[in-house]
Amino acid sequence: MRDIQGNILDIYTGKWIRGALRFNAGGIVSVREKEHTEDVCIIPGLIDAHIHIESSMLTPSQFARIAVTHGTIATVSDPHEIANVCGIEGVRYMQQDAKDAGMKFYFGAPSCVPATSFETAGAVIDIEHLEQLLSDPEILYLSEMMNYPGVLNQDTLVMQKLDLAKKYNKPIDGHAPGLKGDEAAAYISSGISTDHECYTLEEALDKIRYGMKIIIREGSAARNFEALHSLISSHPDKVMLCSDDKHPDELLHGHINKLLARAVEKGHDPITVLRCATLNPFRHYRLNVGMLQPGDPADFIVVDNLKDFKVQQTWVNGDLKFDKGTVCIPRRESTIINQFKCDLKNPSDFIYKSDTTSIHVIGAVDGQLITHARKFEIPIKDNIVESDISRDIIKIAVINRYNDSVPAISFIQGIG
Numbered sequence: 001m002r003d004i005q006g007n008i009l010d011i012y013t014g015k016w017i018r019g020a021l022r023f024n025a026g027g028i029v030s031v032r033e034k035e036h037t038e039d040v041c042i043i044p045g046l047i048d049a050h051i052h053i054e055s056s057m058l059t060p061s062q063f064a065r066i067a068v069t070h071g072t073i074a075t076v077s078d079p080h081e082i083a084n085v086c087g088i089e090g091v092r093y094m095q096q097d098a099k100d101a102g103m104k105f106y107f108g109a110p111s112c113v114p115a116t117s118f119e120t121a122g123a124v125i126d127i128e129h130l131e132q133l134l135s136d137p138e139i140l141y142l143s144e145m146m147n148y149p150g151v152l153n154q155d156t157l158v159m160q161k162l163d164l165a166k167k168y169n170k171p172i173d174g175h176a177p178g179l180k181g182d183e184a185a186a187y188i189s190s191g192i193s194t195d196h197e198c199y200t201l202e203e204a205l206d207k208i209r210y211g212m213k214i215i216i217r218e219g220s221a222a223r224n225f226e227a228l229h230s231l232i233s234s235h236p237d238k239v240m241l242c243s244d245d246k247h248p249d250e251l252l253h254g255h256i257n258k259l260l261a262r263a264v265e266k267g268h269d270p271i272t273v274l275r276c277a278t279l280n281p282f283r284h285y286r287l288n289v290g291m292l293q294p295g296d297p298a299d300f301i302v303v304d305n306l307k308d309f310k311v312q313q314t315w316v317n318g319d320l321k322f323d324k325g326t327v328c329i330p331r332r333e334s335t336i337i338n339q340f341k342c343d344l345k346n347p348s349d350f351i352y353k354s355d356t357t358s359i360h361v362i363g364a365v366d367g368q369l370i371t372h373a374r375k376f377e378i379p380i381k382d383n384i385v386e387s388d389i390s391r392d393i394i395k396i397a398v399i400n401r402y403n404d405s406v407p408a409i410s411f412i413q414g415i416g
Contacts, residue, residue, distance in 0.1 A: 001029065002318070005037035006302065011044050011279050011291050014271040023298035025318040030294055041306060044278040044291050045073025045299045045314065046256040048242050049215045050144075050173065050196045053094065053105070054081035055245035059334040060098035060105050063251075067103060068321040068329065070255035071301040071311040074104040074289050076242075076281060078143040078173070083110040085339050085401075087123030088132065093337050095138060102321050102329035104299070106287055108143035108173065109133035111161050115146055122339045122402050127160055134168045140285055141165070144175035144196070151187050162191055171285060177370055180206045188212050194284070196242050199224050199368055204231060208238050213284060215240045216276075218259050220247040223367040225259065232268045232276055239276045240284065257309040270306035343404045350397055352385045352409045359385060361393055364414030374413060385411075392416060 001024050008017045019033040056063050082090035098105035114121030133139045142165035150158035165172045177197035188210045196215035198204040204214045218225040231239050256277050263273040290296035298318035304310045314322040321328050363372030387394040396412040
């Protein structure tokens, strides 16, 4: 049995109890008042409401060793990326590596492998695979339904996937950037309950109007916090926070705690902000994490204050995982699975030939996943098109990792 003292937050009421928290590996035993205590804040641990662990380029067990230093005790993780390469074996790999990793990983069943009919993927997750996954009590939801045209057109296979999630009473995550109006209403009415792809406030408000919850994303590739943070105050029960993709260099410097600090700096109430990263995902996904109530799992963090959210300690299931600069999770080796069958490429493989000077160019948008379709006149010599550095028009290539085929070459503007 352990005791820890400080200002203990009741996340449900928003009230502070100056006192002592008693807990053990079985959970929180009591919260009692005490006059003379440490001047620190004891709050529920933070939850990333949507992330692909693969984008961190770390296994779950290695991801945990960094994330706990920032007060993250759980993630809602979509294993779509490894599934796209290794199929259901990839999902099972993530589940296995996440066991006893030091924090809690809650995985979904990837809904779109491959992501589109245009993609050359390494695997297919079909209806039979989805049934295997969704019938597993450890798989908590159907991951982001990227095929929103399939939903709107009521594609038979897409609707079967949604029906499977409903059969097992599991939430369905969305992915529908830019969708508004009647199309958004139709998409949401199919049972899809969240979206992390909103990039304008108008779009987010439209989706909330039709009953959807918005997960504000601030990751390494897409950054939507500035556009959407007002929702934290205007619709506090409809908002969660996520990183989606978090590269390892950025993860070293902060995770959801960094987003909380930014929100408080913007003037949002600290308790409201904290609920977006704790209570809201806990309720929506029905997670087995503690909210500092007697009987809950002993999942909590100790921070200096609710301004910069500097983490002193992270506790998961009553075990100390991070203590004042020291990671208490031992490093462990992980087996690696992969699928890569590609020979070395030569410069000649990247020549782009054209019999016209007019070429299509992808227009990248900084901090967004959306792109623009552009067209430029560009000089060619002997039917060979080269990058035009002066206009920031450069080559981009996709190389098939699954068989030794010719690279697909195009041009992109906006990378710099």
